[in-house]
Amino acid sequence: MSGTAYDVIIIGSGPGGYTTAIRSAQLGLKTAIVEREHMGGICLNWGCIPTKALLRSAEIYHFMQHAKDYGLSAENVGFDASAVVKRSRGVSGQLNGGIGYLMKKNKVDIIWGEAKLTKPGEISVGAPSREAYQPQHPEPKGVKGHGTYSAKHIIVATGARPRVIPGLEPDKENIWTYFEAMVPPKMPKSIVVMGSGAIGIEFASFYRTMGVDVTVVEMMSQIMPVEDPEISAMAKKSMEKQGIKFVLEAKVSKVEKGQGEITATVETKDGKSQKITAEKLISAVGVVGNIEKLGLEELGVKTDRGCIVIDGYGRTNVPGLYAIGDVAGPPMLAHKAEHEGVICIENIAGLDVHPMDKDQIPGCTYCNPQVASVGLTEPQAKDAGYKVRVGRFPFMGNGKAIALGEPEGLIKTIFDDKTGQLLGAHMVGAEVTELIQGFVVAMGLETTEEDLMHTVFPHPTLSEMMKESVLDAYDRAMNI
Template identity: 35%
Template sequence: MNEVIVIGGGPGGYTAALRASQLGKKVTLIEKKQLGGTCLNVGCIPTKSLLDSSHTWAKSKELFYKNEDADVPWETIFSRKEKTVQQLRKGIESLLKAGKINVIEGIASLDGDMRVIVNENKDLSLTADNIILATGSKPALPPITGIELPGVLTSDEIHSLEKLPKSLSIIGGGVIGIEFANIFAELGVKVHVIEAADRILSNMDKDISSQLKECLEKMGVEFSLNKKVIQIVKDSSNQLKIDLAGVESIKSEKVLVAVGREAVFDPLMLEKNGIIVEQGKIKVDHYQRTNLPGIYAIGDCSTSLMLAHVAMAEGKVAVEHVLGLSPNPVVYDYVPKCVYTHPEAASVGLTAEEARSRGFNIEEGVFPIRANGRALIEGEPAGFIKVITDKSLGRLLGVHLLSPHATEFIAQATIALQLEATADELISMIYPHPSFVEGIQEAALTINHGAIHLPLVRN
């Protein structure tokens, strides 16, 4: 008998399996497609590879040869992405093998009494003391007429594009849509983003939303905000035409539907087994337990914060709780949220609006990236660093970055929030110079008009 069965081999699932193996448990991992899940195969990793390549291409053109007619090396970019994915997938396979984890390829479903069957084959049934559900998510498809037309792609399908389109419309101005807008705009594709809300990245700091939109517009991206898509049709010239509410319509060669993702758990037969699902997610407690003893759920199928690093953290919590180790539950306020555009955006903690809604009397410090030496060295002066503190105690409540390398140095802010650091403690540190991260200190200093690299303000 297995001590732990993990269903799903994405970041949360393979992390849970490896952690359980480290702690001496006999583990079986069941995966229906490819190890690594959405993140590795059609999400985080390939998208960031494309972003790195697109930025390198755009910067090289700007700095060295400025040839507007140069052909984009799409085959090389595509091949680099594929090689990266394959190398990392082999790495996961090696880790699971080294951990002596039994990996089974197939579709798993629950059959009561802590039993799992694979591919609806009763002959291949497994039992376990504990089961961890990590079945992930899939692209959400809104009910739009014409969404099934050839050339209308999901964020999964767009990674199979073997030829660069001349034009691309993107339905959705969230993280996925905005990252792809950046990629294709830097590669010279005409991009138009359609968003139902009044701003892009609506769950992030408002200044990040507005300034990143400006940066993308300088790349040539066009936006239609506060717009509802009515239908998609093929016109007489074989272009895809998106009709919006009112009289506006947009034409393009390809359409990307990027309105978010939804949990996948259909094969599990959750209702038949009595597992509670609420608002499209498996209901869990702080330790990732479902309502059935011994069954846990982690990652996209159970959390509203669909991030690979959240799934990994939840996987560790679930496994350590199985072993009675009293793990600390995930504190979602302290989860960094990242957008890998150019410049990058990253946030941790509360926005100003969230802080005020929780009753805090706040102070904000903002430092513009154009005043940072490293930004000028790299030729990327757009963006800012913002810190939000509680006015009475000086405690750090949130940090919001729009800056090159923001997704790297947001980690320092995450540590500071977890340690309940104050603005004074950020100020008292010594930072490397020149660096982007020293902007966090400067932002904290601006609260009392003490930033060194901004015009002097006398108190």
């Protein structure tokens, strides 16, 4: 198959890559996608999807433990860790196979192997360079093999991997990344989680619900540092009630490994230190782009802090070469990668398309309680010079939340006092990851507080709190 020419070649089949490939094919472009490990990338195989399966098991286990609160009885409640992991891997495997089907349906060629840019408009594909990147699943039938391929447009969508702190390198035994944390051979009695971003907090929430003693160490002054401080504080308080311990403005400076345990030396901002002993340490200190061994340096591609530099349409400084998703920088989210890829390919096809507005990319953390947000936090809005109106509505004031037995939470909205523009929305509580899209749509349509106030929300639903929060920003709330 060597020497095949395409209109578009995409390197990487994660959410950004495969979505871009489908849109490319829809636009009539001859398209190929290169994958070295498994269709669907990290998100589908080791990230977004399997973690949600684990968290769902934890949620059901939590409800079983609290059956009495709902007038029900459930005795001798327990779990099988291997079965929980098996379900998670099964969900991932089912969707993994679906990506191959979508490629075939849309007539996208799959090239199996590791790609390297050899010159503008050309790649060579060979065997994966590291043993860790051998395919995890059988190669799809009909895939193209190793060789040289050319394309008018090449899109790099190689994703990211866990960031490694020197001296605290993961060893798959005592120090885990999300790879190992997702498939524990048995449930540890205790863990230390290093980092309180979405990955760290989701694993902290999962393991605590399953009965593990959990301590989270975070360098910043609040957990989930990108979230609104008020929302973060409420989430922290709820998690502390569940038994999660937090050490803020601190870092893990050293890890000593013992027989079946680790001892982490934690240094705080004020110069004090403490030792925390646990069975495992999960390193969740962010991710870095997969930019190595692609041939970027040889082509003179501009990079910054481990990511490829692009413009609003995914274009690099090298004509005909593009990048999307995690490898192109933050926010490192699957839905950002997908949308960025669609913008990139539609611009290539000559469609009239707007560049990405990163202020309208929602963020979701699937811990207990859930956290979701879009737009500016209250401090960010004030720092940007806005005079703001802030609305708040607690879950305790909502009939559906009380009926669900989920009365803890808050919906917070931030408006420009001058124009009524919705600047940001921030939520903590049950199912807020499903609610946030309403505010994302509202921001995209440039609605004002008046538009939202005149929108009819169904009753009884959690979504009513969204309107109440808007009303509260203008001193018109009905139910508080």
